[in-house]
Structure formats: structure tokens, C-alpha cells
Amino acid sequence: MATAAPGARRSQAIPTTTSIVEDHGSYASSCGYCDREGPTSKSHGMHAHVCSVEDYQSLLDRGWRRSGRWMYRPHLNDTCCPPYTIRLDACAFAPTKSQRKVEKRWRQYLDGELDDDGKRVAVDDGDEDDSKRADEPSASSASFESTANPSGDREKTHLEKTRDADATPKTKRLTKRVFEIREAPSAFDEEEYRLWRRYQASVHGDDEGSLGKSSYRRFLVDTPLRLRQAPVREPGNDEEQGGWVEWAGYAATEQKHKENDAGENDAAPRTVRAPPNGFGSFHHQYRVDGRLVAVGVVDVLPKCLSSKYFFWEPSFAWASLGKLGALREIEWVKNASKTCASLRYYYLGYYIHECPKMRYKAEYRPSELKCAVTGKWTTLDDPDVLRRLEGGSFAPLRAPEAAGDDDGAEPKKKDAEKTSRLGEDEVNAKREEDVVSVARDVLVGMAAGGQILQVAPFSLARQGPLGGPAGAALARRIETWRRATGDAGDAIVYLVDLERVAPEVVADGGDSGGASDESASDASDASDASSEGAMGAS
Numbered sequence: 001m002a003t004a005a006p007g008a009r010r011s012q013a014i015p016t017t018t019s020i021v022e023d024h025g026s027y028a029s030s031c032g033y034c035d036r037e038g039p040t041s042k043s044h045g046m047h048a049h050v051c052s053v054e055d056y057q058s059l060l061d062r063g064w065r066r067s068g069r070w071m072y073r074p075h076l077n078d079t080c081c082p083p084y085t086i087r088l089d090a091c092a093f094a095p096t097k098s099q100r101k102v103e104k105r106w107r108q109y110l111d112g113e114l115d116d117d118g119k120r121v122a123v124d125d126g127d128e129d130d131s132k133r134a135d136e137p138s139a140s141s142a143s144f145e146s147t148a149n150p151s152g153d154r155e156k157t158h159l160e161k162t163r164d165a166d167a168t169p170k171t172k173r174l175t176k177r178v179f180e181i182r183e184a185p186s187a188f189d190e191e192e193y194r195l196w197r198r199y200q201a202s203v204h205g206d207d208e209g210s211l212g213k214s215s216y217r218r219f220l221v222d223t224p225l226r227l228r229q230a231p232v233r234e235p236g237n238d239e240e241q242g243g244w245v246e247w248a249g250y251a252a253t254e255q256k257h258k259e260n261d262a263g264e265n266d267a268a269p270r271t272v273r274a275p276p277n278g279f280g281s282f283h284h285q286y287r288v289d290g291r292l293v294a295v296g297v298v299d300v301l302p303k304c305l306s307s308k309y310f311f312w313e314p315s316f317a318w319a320s321l322g323k324l325g326a327l328r329e330i331e332w333v334k335n336a337s338k339t340c341a342s343l344r345y346y347y348l349g350y351y352i353h354e355c356p357k358m359r360y361k362a363e364y365r366p367s368e369l370k371c372a373v374t375g376k377w378t379t380l381d382d383p384d385v386l387r388r389l390e391g392g393s394f395a396p397l398r399a400p401e402a403a404g405d406d407d408g409a410e411p412k413k414k415d416a417e418k419t420s421r422l423g424e425d426e427v428n429a430k431r432e433e434d435v436v437s438v439a440r441d442v443l444v445g446m447a448a449g450g451q452i453l454q455v456a457p458f459s460l461a462r463q464g465p466l467g468g469p470a471g472a473a474l475a476r477r478i479e480t481w482r483r484a485t486g487d488a489g490d491a492i493v494y495l496v497d498l499e500r501v502a503p504e505v506v507a508d509g510g511d512s513g514g515a516s517d518e519s520a521s522d523a524s525d526a527s528d529a530s531s532e533g534a535m536g537a538s
């Protein structure tokens with residue numbers, strides 16, 4: 001909050017339900033996942049000035065992803081490594097053996113049985129302190145962890161064996177370590193920044209010169225999402241009640257889960273609670289005895305916790321903190337779902353089947369991939385889906401004739417859509433009113449910044465605010481954007497830089513006020529997006 005991006009002051013006045021994006025269109029960059037030469041990674045990009053958590057949820061479900069304020073969506077049928085959005089139903093999650101092993105080793109570390117290098121600590125036989133401490137509650141329970149130390153075993157015999165094998169026994173250490181996870185809204189933090197530098201240099205071999213504070217901010221601190229903490233109510237709620245305008249999807253989603261979980265068929269609940277710290281972008285700090293050992297950068301959205309990035313102390317490589325972090329984030333979702341029933345998924349970003357570095361994402365089960373053709377979530381456990389993914393080129397995940405089947409992934413969807421339609425239209429009408437006034441404010445802000453932008457809610461822009469070839473060019477551009485955003489784009493304010501799209505209009509009547517450097521900054525946004533790809537592959 002302290003370091004306002006340009007326009008941030010302006011955005012204070014914008015309702016948190018409003019999204020304003022600046023369309024950039026298609027671009028190509030080098031790929032972070034394969035070693036093909038040249039700009040083989042192709043995406044649609046836009047700069048999000050602000051984005052509501054609801055709109056970002058919808059965009060994620062359309063295959064978009066953000067890197068700072070830059071949002072992008074790969075062209076699945078044209079890019080070299082087509083990525084699919086992958087998610088896990090956290091409430092149905094069952095850990096694998098190797099995931100349980102990571103948990104167990106971490107517990108042993110917190111119990112003082114391992115040193116900071118993950119090595120066994122030698123223990124004297126018959127030490128009274130030893131047995132006393134074994135009765136203390138486990139220290140492995142972190143602030144948002146609900147099930148700590150389910151087995152409670154201390155592995156004594158293994159410990160003794162290891163001690164015998166260890167030629168140089170370490171100093172005895174049985175003091176339990178205190179583990180906590182602190183959640184705070186996304187903000188710059190010097191300690192986190194230093195950890196990120198060490199991580200990038202040591203784990204990814206990045207050049208120190210590329211690890212400046214501004215890169216860190218752009219990639220992991222800046223966010224178009226704004227914190228929203230008030231409870232949600234059904235339509236009828238308004239600004240006076242905490243700034244919420246209901247997103248009709250809530251009722252449908254929550255009703256679905258209610259039916260699935262308890263068989264209750266009451267009317268949809270009237271209120272949806274926010275998770276403990278609200279919705280928005282957060283950093284989770286993992287601390288052991290106060291020392292920062294890892295940071296999870298996440299977005300908390302109506303239906304999910306979306307993992308954006310995770311970095312950790314390189315000397316803790318033995319602890320598989322990346323996996324441990326994913327397990328803690330899954331735990332977070334489980335807990336949050338108790339108060340916010342719509343929130344039950346864990347999004348792990350993109351999944352590229354042919355990319356070995358990403359295979360780990362499929363180990364969190366049951367996982368689903370979003371099929372861009374059918375719009376359905378399809379289970380990754382289906383051999384047919386796996387077969388379609390082989391080879392690495394884009395393929396619909398389900399045969400079109402099977403797409404209409406109800407395989408349980410989206411039960412009752414049609415009914416739910418029917419009942420939520422009305423609410424959605426009302427909400428969108430209201431949002432569109434808001435949007436026009438907001439857009440005017442933003443336009444003034446932009447003009448003050450020396451840029452000329454066409455501002456329009458999508459429906460207005462579509463009617464063609466401009467005539468002639470410029471209007472046609474804009475219309476084509478908007479149609480492309482519309483296809484990329486789908487329903488998600490319904491209520492998003494669409495900004496476009498006329499100087500780039502229709503320079504003749506600017507030359508005719510415009511007072512351009514000086515060329516903006518937005519293209520240059522977009523280009524750096526775009527390179528961030530591709531480097532996020534490389535980083536995200538870890």
C-alpha cells in the first residue's frame with residue numbers, strides 16, 4: 001500500500017467490484033518451458049489496472065493468469081507448449097506416500113530430531129529430558145494448520161540406528177522448533193526480497209543483476225486485485241453494506257456444494273462469509289523460530305486459493321519446502337471452506353504435460369484440467385485424457401460427443417445457470433452503470449498521465465464508438481479480446497490505447513499529449529510473463 005503504482009490513488013475511488021483492463025492483444029516471446037529457438041510462445045496479453053476477485057476467478061477459469069498486473073492467456077492452438085489450467089479439489093485431497101514423507105520429515109525437524117541441514121541429531125540414551133519433551137504437543141502445527149502430527153511417532157529406533165552410523169555425532173538437540181505461517185496482504189518486505197534473491201540465484205541460477213527490487217515488485221508484489229473483507233450478500237446488497245455487489249455464481253456454487261456435501265436442499269444461503277483475511281493477494285511467510293524460511297505468494301478468490309509462486313531458503317533444499325508449501329496451501333483451502341463454502345479448490349497454475357518440471361502438479365490428486373474446447377473440467381486420472389495430452393500439441397481433453405455428459409464435474413450446472421441468470425443480468429446492469437462513471441474517472445487520470453485511451457464497458461465498445469476503418473479495427477480487436485475472455489469479459493472496463501490501434505484517429509482529432517511509453521512497459525510486462533513461466537516451472 002505504501003508504494004502506490006501510477007493511478008493507485010485514483011483507484012481508491014473505484015469500487016472493488018470494478019475491473020479495468022488495457023488490452024494489449026497478441027504477442028510472442030521465447031518459451032520458458034521448452035528449448036525451441038525464437039519467440040514460439042504466443043499469448044494474448046492485457047494490463048490490468050484493477051481487477052475484482054470475481055472477474056479474476058472467471059479469467060482464471062478461461063485460462064488466464066497474472067504476473068503482477070500483467071495478465072496473459074496462451075493461444076493454445078498456436079503456442080509451442082499449450083498449458084492447461086489445473087486445479088485440485090482440496091476437500092477431496094488424499095496425500096501420496098511421498099507427500100506424507102515430506103510432512104513426516106518436517107515434523108521430525110520441528111521436533112528437534114533433525115538439524116538445519118536435515119541430518120539426524122545424535123541423542124544420549126536414557127536422557128530424562130528426552131522422554132519429558134516427547135509428551136509436549138507437537139510444534140509442527142502452524143497458524144493455519146489444523147491437523148498436526150497425526151501419528152505422533154518419534155521414530156526412536158531409526159534414530160538410534162542413524163546415530164550409530166553417524167561417525168561424528170552432532171550436539172544433542174531436542175528443543176522443539178516453533179513453526180508459524182503468517183498471512184499478510186501483498187506488500188513489499190525487505191526480508192522476503194532478500195530471500196527471493198538467494199532463492200533465484202541459488203535454485204534457478206539467475207544472474208544477480210536481474211534480481212532488482214523493481215523486478216521483484218513487478219513480479220510478486222504488484223497486483224490488480226484489491227483486498228475485500230466484508231461478507232458477501234445476495235443481490236440487494238450494495239456499497240453501503242461493505243462494497244459488495246453480488247456475483248451470482250456464488251449462490252449456484254454454494255448450493256451445489258451443499259447438495260453434494262449434506263444432501264440438504266434448502267434455498268441457496270443468503271450470505272457467504274469471506275475467509276479469515278478476506279479475498280485478494282497475499283503473502284504467506286513460513287517462519288521457524290522466527291526465521292523466514294519460505295514465502296508463498298497466493299491469490300484468494302471466490303472459489304479457490306491460486307498459488308502464484310513459492311520461494312524458499314536454499315539451505316533447506318533437503319526439506320522439499322515447495323511440496324510442504326503446497327500441502328499447507330491445500331490445508332488452508334480446507335479450513336477456509338468451512339466458513340466460505342464456495343472456496344474449495346487449489347489452483348496450481350498451468351500444467352504442461354510434456355514438461356517434466358510440471359509433472360509434480362499432477363501428483364496432487366484428484367486434479368482436474370480445464371478443457372478450452374468443451375469448457376469442462378476433466379479429471380487427470382482418466383487414461384483417455386492422458387492419451388490426448390501425449391505429444392504436446394493442443395487437443396480437446398474430451399471428445400465433443402462426450403462433452404455433454406455429466407460426469408459429476410459440474411453437476412446441476414444447467415439448473416444453477418438458469419436460476420442465477422436473472423441475478424447476473426441485474427448485477428451486470430448495475431455494474432455497467434458503475435463502470436461508465438468509473439471509466440470517466442480513470443480516463444481523466446490517464447489523460448493526466450499523458451495517455452489517450454478509449455474507455456468503454458464492453459457492450460458500449462462493441463456498438464462501435466468509432467466509425468470508419470479505425471472503428472472497424474477497434475471492433476475486430478474487441479472481438480478478439482472478447483473471444484479470449486468469454487463471459488469473464490462481460491463487465492470488465494475495456495481500455496485501449498488509440499495511438500496504437502488507430503493512430504489516424506489520434507492524428508485527426510486527438511490531442512495526443514505526447515506519446516506514452518505504455519508499449520515499452522507492456523513489453524517488459526510480457527517478458528515478465530515469460531520469465532514467470534520459467535520460474536513457475538520449478
Ligand SMILES: [Zn+2]
Nearest residue numbers: 031034080081
Ligand atoms: Zn515451449
